[in-house]
Amino acid sequence: MLKTKYKRLKGSQILRQRLLLATLSHTPVLIEDIRTDETWPGLRPHEVSFLRLMEKICDDSFIEINETGTKLKYKPGIVMGGRHLVHDCGTSRAIGYFLEPLIVLALFGRKPLSINLKGITNDSKDPSVDTFKSTTLPMLKHFGVDLKDVVLKIESRGVPPHGGGEVTLTLPTVKSLSAISWTEEGMVKSIRGVSFSTRVSSQFEHAMITSARGVFNRLLPDVHIFTDHRKGPQAGNSPGFGISLVAETTKGCFISADTTVSYGHAGESTEFEEEKKELPPPEDIGEQMAYALLGEINQGGVVDSTHQGLLFLLCALCPADVSKVRVGKLTPYGIETLRNIEDFLKVMFNIEADPSNGTVVLKCVGSGMINLSRKHS
Amino acid sequence: SKWKESLLERTISRQHVNLMKHVYGGKSTQTSTTSRDEGDDDEESDDDHFFRPKGEGNKNESKAVDGANASSEDYSKFTNFFNDNNVESIRDRFVTGDWSKAALR
Structure with a gap:
């Protein structure tokens, strides 16, 4: 019996991505020093919840956490997928936190995945489920994933602090992704969006839309922002409202921006107490997000700043073929992703800046990832 | 004025040269005079076991x-x-x- 050799890592940075890459590359990892110096040391509830989710969709994986949660041993198993799974994501992070690694993992599963995720659907920290629908999932098309099998249904919405939202995600499996050359961002031809509110008046939605339109109408006539008013059990447990905007370009790129306003996460520090009394007016939020979207459009690149990490990851998981993509300024998360990819998959990107418009062109040869466990039907 | 424009352009192009090094960390520690550090101050020190490239402050701004x-x-x-x-x-x-x-x- 061979003794398992663990890859030793330190710290809590980008834990979910490390676990994702460890699973895909079949690398057992041992992570030490997880928040050892903090008042509340160890793994956070959402990180534990993510580990449980991994356990649910994988077979034969092994997870060991020490008593204080500062040390984690993880031996990946085989990604199984499966139908009618249910997972409670808790309320410390939004469902977006779980979806990001999950959509990559599920593609390399044995069976197609359909899972019901409960928790916070919209918050200000993670990409909202609307953004996943409008931007993230369509991105998979470029890598050869058939979008007709990709479904994300928002059953009910939930905002912090108490959540209560629910989504159903269905994803197919792939044999392998296909390498891309995706450098033309095109011009913005339309702007779409969804504004929603839970447990507050539907006027909030209209106010956000009106102010957002006020910004866009100077640039583009084709602006449609839909409303999604939820009430009763479909509105979750907490009041809040938010908006998600997406710009589509002539080359089929989607650039997104979203935010949610609510009374903050449970157990957050007291500096938010002041804000708890009053939420910012919806007019301001609508306008703010419109300018955030313009900011992303101004950056250039085929994806927005939020999706850089996922884009690099998908490129690195392609067959041994050259991929070429263009993004705006590299984000800290994007940079961490590049380092993690090099660490686990041994894929190094060639990064070149394009000084003429401030974008960055990245080239890489994929790691040649092939889904060996996929079941043929 | 005009002489500043070319200077600015050169500064920008020089900053971009080291992107590979920013991300993966270069072996040679060539300190570029053009890199600015002002954004680094608000960084928490809890990720200090990661290499912190000098120019990254600009991106965090x-x-x-x-x-x-x-x-x-x-x-x-x-x-x-x-x-x-x-x-x-x-x-x-x-x-x-x-x-x-x-x-x-």
């Missing part, structure tokens, strides 16, 4: 939504706000703008 990057927490969401009040400056990124200019990109 943009106004991120409430603390999206202030801690080592695991956030992929990143927002760049459009600070310029003159929306005409990005008209060429829209179909209503100048298509020939956009083709040059």
